[in-house]
Amino acid sequence: MVEKDCCNSCLTAIRVLRASLVDELEGRIDSLLEILVSREVFTRDDREEVLCQLGPRARVRQVLDILECKGEEAAQTFLSVSSQQETQTHSERGGEDQSQFKEYDKLKQKHRDVLRRRSESMLFYNTRHGEKILFSEHYVNLLLVDGHQALEVKRHEILTFGQNRLSFQQKSVVHRKIAPAELFSCKNGSRPVKKVLVTGVAGIGKTILVQKMLFDFGGNRDNLGFDFIIHMTFRDLNLIDKPTNLRELVLRKNRHLAKELDNILANDDKLLIILDGFDEFRHYRSCDVDVFVSEPDEDAEVVEVFGSLMQGELLPNASVMLTSRPAAINHIPVGCIDRFVLIAGFSLTEVQDFFLRYFQDRAVAGRMFAVVSENELMLTLCYIPAFCYIVCCILKESEDLCGESPKTMTDIYVQYLVALLRSHTQARAETLLQQQKAPAVQQLSDVVLRLGRLAFQKLMEHQTLFYSSDPDVAALEGCSLVSTFLDKTVAQEPGCVEEVYSFAHLTVQEFFAAVYCAVTDHPFPDALQHSDTSPGEGSNYGHLDLFNRFLSGILSERNAHLLSRQVGLHCHEEKVDSYRQKIIRQLTMLCENGAHILNHLHCLFEQQDSSLALAVQPKTLRVNVSDEALSQMDYNTIKYFLNLTRGKISELDLTGTGVSYEALRDMQPLLLRCESLWLGENNLSMDAVQVIADVLQESESITYLGLGWTDIGDNELLALANAIRMKPKLQQLWMEGNRVTQRGLLSLMDLTPDPLNKVVAIWNDLTDTESQCTKESITVNFTDDNTWEGWGAWVFRRCEVSSNEKLVMVLHKVCNISVHCLEAQWAKTFYRKLAQLITSRIECCTEDDMRKKLKRFESVLNL
Structure with a gap:
């Protein structure tokens, strides 16, 4: 308010400004009233009359009504006092804002310190209790490239990147190498990059990349331009089975942000939320939600909070980085993704760097790398960081490679199992062997079987997290070997604290599951039994592909013999014969x-x-x-x-x-x-x-x-x-x-x-x-x-034997070109048969998201 508004008459100015004065003064009417009383402009009776009004706006109106009866001098004093009060209020607010800014800035550094402390140690699969391996000393650069593989299920993702890696290096014009600090940089003046999807096969280094970003942010080395990074894992989100909200999710592991969280969320353009391991999310098939929340305090199911965040309904200006194995990204609402990034693992230089950091001795590292270089399989696997670690572990823990270099993936995992068992149980085993040899071996095999049972049961249920209350987990209580293969975390919920276990890596779970299936009388899973008759839901589905490879390798003569000799586990002969016949039968049929x-x-x-x-x-x-x-x-x-x-x-x-x-x-x-x-x-x-x-x-x-x-x-x-x-x-x-x-x-x-x-x-x-x-x-x-009748027959034959994911991909292509030939007789026959195939697939499809996609094409073809 400015005093010159008084012009010729202060009372006239008050009448003209009445509506705006009500808006301006409602927040400070009580203090203004006290000043008017102290200046003897208002009497105590006037004050009581004002205070009797309900609400601040009504009180302002009453003050203005009383001033009408007080005259020009009272009106002039009122305008002067209110103007001075407004100036003072602005000054006080400025001081508060400055103080609040200092608190916000102080918290930024505190949060960086917290993230640096949390990310400074690197956890390997068999890190011993109390062992601290500094991230800065063992991190090896990963190759990140723009672009993504097609969004169909990559069924054999554990090894489907080696040729891509070579392609990326040879065709750098097509796939540009990028640094972590560039993930959210705009490309060629395009729209801002807010949502980034980072994909890569199992063990390629997605979680390590996240740790690298947190480590750099904590040490002020990130150059990303964010005030805060909030890190959450889907393993943790799986523990929540009741409605929640974004505020609660953030504070679960970041209580130190509580006082300033409103300001942090209000400045969402300076906020990065990292969500790691989408493929492990138990609700990953249901993320295409149509129920949204728009406020951080609004309660909803976890999947709805996640879906709202990804689709910009919640914190629309925030940046989000999502990591996932390729097998799950078909279920991400990809329309909201601004950048697709693929982790291509290690180059040859990085493999050598990893060996040097692992063995901590240049001569030893060089000798071990020479051994690996002579084995094409082992060298190829070393481009995947997780496998590179396993290979190094075998070389370090084993006196030799059991007389023969590994030829298959199962060979490597069996030797990995034997090496770790030998390393972590040697002292205890020697003690038991002195007492009684047979029980020691029996105990070793019993522990592996119990781990295998847990792995198998949960793999069949698509679970990677196991609770201490689970009978299969309870059966492992007191076993000293559990920590070698299982990670343990503590889930804290109101009134409840429970231990949660998971295998150090999903491939380790798949391997143990295969061991259990091979050496017990448990029948083969239904998906394997019927994989030669149900292309839509069978072997091409992909969930058990890696398990199936491990199972085949374990049932081979050489690995069966090694497990029997080293671990005391024996494969059933009938199961070996049955599996071999199954391979012959299925390969013959597929050919x-x-x-x-x-x-x-x-x-x-x-x-x-x-x-x-x-x-x-x-x-x-x-x-x-x-x-x-x-x-x-x-x-x-x-x-x-x-x-x-x-x-x-x-x-x-x-x-x-x-x-x-x-x-x-x-x-x-x-x-x-x-x-x-x-x-x-x-x-x-x-x-x-x-x-x-x-x-x-x-x-x-x-x-x-x-x-x-x-x-x-x-x-x-x-x-x-x-x-x-x-x-x-x-x-x-x-x-x-x-x-x-x-x-x-x-x-x-x-x-x-x-x-x-x-x-x-x-x-x-x-x-x-x-x-x-x-x-x-x-x-x-x-x-x-x-011509096209034959073409249609060929395409339809491919559709019949394709998985649902592949079928959808083909449908996109053939429906795009159908406009050229809808009137042809071959096309009418072709699309009628295609519609019938889609209908049959829908009837036996168990995934809601896939059913939706198939039904869209069914509706198009039935028009």
């Missing part, structure tokens, strides 16, 4: 119908028994490993099987596998045996195309070649055409969705219709005029029912 086969090939590889592969005698040999980002281990597994087979390979499907020039060159002898070779949806370089051209020039078998969506142009097509002229065996060439122009097609003119009776070149760089000038055997649009 004949062209279903996805990769995990079954891994199970065969884990056995390391050539007689099994030789027993697989399909009528036609078809190997479909499409839509997987293949690692070097995957290629080794495929080659292992195909090198043990004889004769022609009816079909090899490498669609969407990220196949590289190096991989094609390595597999060239096998490609020469293929009749149909599908390489679509891979970015093929000229070098890669040259390998294909060499195959065309040498092969006596190849008649069908698929190169759709491989980014080839005229030059690449010219190289292929020259090869076909040298050995005119190829009959069909599918190259839809590329960069081929009329010039490229002209190089094929003398090759059509003989030997090439069909060339499919739709969606290439051709004008309408050029499209009309092509030969009948060259298809450039949807006009030929016979």
Whole structure:
């Protein structure tokens, strides 16, 4: 308020400003009234009359009414007093704000100190009690890259990154390496990055990356620009089984923030919330919520609070980083994600750095690394940090590698188990052996069995957390070995404190579960029993793929013998025979119908028994490993099987596998045996195309070649055409969705219709005029029912044997192109059969999120 408003009459000014005066004075009317009484402008009776009014605004109005009767001088005093009071109030508020700012700033540093203290130690799987391993001395840089793998389930995620790692290093233009401090930086002037999803396979270092960010933030080395970072794990969130709110979630482990939490949440643009381990969230399939909360104090189910936070309904300006294994990210509402980041693990340099930090002696580290370098499997696994640690543990704890280097993943885990048991029980075992040898071995096997039972039961229930009240956990009480393999945390709830256990890593749980299944009379899980008959819900579902690989490896002769000798556990002979017959039966069936086969090939590889592969005698040999980002281990597994087979390979499907020039060159002898070779949806370089051209020039078998969506142009097509002229065996060439122009097609003119009776070149760089000038055997649009009827049959066959996740991916593609051919008879038949398949999948689908996706396509196709 300004006194010059008085102008000619203060009373007139009060009348004009009445409404604004009510708003301005309602917060300080009582103190203003006392000043007016002390200045003798108001009497005590006036004060009582004012105080009788209900509410501050009514009191202001009463003061203004009384002033009307007091005259001009009283009005002038009132305006002067109220103006002085307003100035003083602003000054006092400024002091309070300054003081509050200092408290906020002080708390920022205190929080950094707390996070630094919490993150300064690194926890390895078998860290002994009281052992402190400094994070700063053992952290090894991880390779982070922009982009993400497709959002379908990556069923074999434990090893599906090796080839990607090579690709990332070789194609840095496509995948730019980024530092943790750059995660929330805007890219090329695009919209602000608020929600970041960090994915990576099991053991790749997601939690270590989080610890790195907290450690750097605590030491003021982060450069992220946030005032506060709140860290929560989904393991902790799983402990909450009643409605809660964001404020309670933050304060569970950050009580020191209580006084300033309102200010912290109000400045949400300076807040980063890190949520680690989405794949371990027990509600991860239900996150696409339609019930939201918008206030930090508003109670709701945990999944609703999480969904509201991710979709910007709660703290819309806050930044959120989410980590997850690929198997779960299909359930994240991806529309809210601003940046997808993939952790690609270690480079060769980082592997060597890890060895040096682990062994703490340059000579020893160099010698151990040399041992690993001679074993392709072990070296490949070392690009995954968790496996790198396990390999180092084996080398350190074992006097030797049991006479033979490990050949499979199960070999490594069995030796890991034996090494840790030997290390942590040696003193106690020696004491028991002196007393009575048999009971010592029996006790060791009994403990492993009890751990295995716990792992198996919880794996079947999709659980990674086990409570002390659980009978299977209680059975382990008093066992000194439990801390070697299980992590223990304490869950504190109002009026309740309970210990919660988990295996140090999910892969360790899967391994122990497989040991239990192999050495007891417990039947194989239903999902494995029926995996050859239920593609939608069976083996392709992915939950038990890694368990199945471990089970196969444990039931192999060499690992069964090692477990028997070292741990006293014996595999059931009937179970060994039954499992071997199952592998033969399933591989034969999958080779004949062209279903996805990769995990079954891994199970065969884990056995390391050539007689099994030789027993697989399909009528036609078809190997479909499409839509997987293949690692070097995957290629080794495929080659292992195909090198043990004889004769022609009816079909090899490498669609969407990220196949590289190096991989094609390595597999060239096998490609020469293929009749149909599908390489679509891979970015093929000229070098890669040259390998294909060499195959065309040498092969006596190849008649069908698929190169759709491989980014080839005229030059690449010219190289292929020259090869076909040298050995005119190829009959069909599918190259839809590329960069081929009329010039490229002209190089094929003398090759059509003989030997090439069909060339499919739709969606290439051709004008309408050029499209009309092509030969009948060259298809450039949807006009030929016979062509597309066969195409539809091929796609439908793939859909029938695909998992639900893969089916949804295919549906996105075929529904996008259906607009060109909805009136064709083949299309009507194709989409009718597709709708029937979707309906049958919906009927047996157990996941709500997947059912929703399938029902959307069902409604589209039934229009």
